[in-house]
Amino acid sequence: MAAVRARRGGGRMPPEPPPRKRRRAAPPPPTNIPRLAAIKLNGGLRAEDAQVSGKSLLLALTGVIFFTGAAIAGATWLGSSLFDAGEAFSRAADGVAADTGFAVNDIRIEGVVGARAAEVRAVIVPEGRQSLLSLEPAEVQARIEGLGWVQSARVRRLWPSTLDIRVARREAYARWQEDGQVSVIDLNGERLLTERAADHGELPLVVGRGAGPEAQPLLAALEELPQVRERLNALVRVGDRRWNVELKSGATVALPEEGAAIALARLEGLQTAHMLLDRPVDAIDMRAPGRVAVRIHPELAGSPLLLAGGA
Incomplete structure (x- = not known):
């Protein structure tokens, strides 16, 4: 019968297709391997692996705080500081x-x-x-x-x-006290009407009628005499002819009528060599050419503190 069917069909019967092979299911991953090994086995970091729990974050912050505290404690123990x-x-x-x-x-x-x-x-x-x-x-x-x-x-x-x-x-160069009024002046003694004396307490003070314009040579000399300038309280015009230097210590230095700026330079030299302005003197008289007369404070008269540079 089969031969008859074959002859009627005019050819051989097609071969039967081979049976399909069944694919085996992949075995479940082991559950007892470390987390890092599991990440590598899966081919990389997955979204669920990147999630950080509140507990992990708390542990991390605790570690940072502990490390910082240990560093500070260590620095303190070593007698130093983070600064x-x-x-x-x-x-x-x-x-x-x-x-x-x-x-x-x-x-x-x-x-x-x-x-x-x-x-x-x-x-x-x-x-x-x-x-x-x-x-x-x-x-x-x-x-x-x-x-x-x-x-x-x-x-x-x-x-x-x-x-x-x-x-x-600053254009403001000094303060000028005249007839009880204090104003700010420039180097030439001109009043700066827009400036308030209260805003320039660091400037030297010149005192006396007409003292502002006459003070220019001494103010210019003080620019190069930092030790005298540091101890200066005021330049006081005396009789419209000469100057006294009032120091912050309370001592008074009498300058000559001629060569006052030169006398100031000599005073700077005496301070450098002998610390004269830091000694307990009450007055220094430089009016006589080539001479310096010093009067010590009355309370310390006869005291060896003067020679020692006393307090």
């Missing part, structure tokens, strides 16, 4: 910068000279700093403008090792 550690790091970095070509080798100051320029120079570079990298222009400017006689300052860093500074001093 000291930061300062030590900053100084080390500053030293490296200086050694690699950024040391401050040149400071240019324009607008002032002499002792005033020295005052500016003294506040430019903080102690322990050597490199231009450590000098922020805004911070240097703030320190310079903190000087009472400075109106404004401009600070520029010229790489790799130069600091350029331009200083504008």
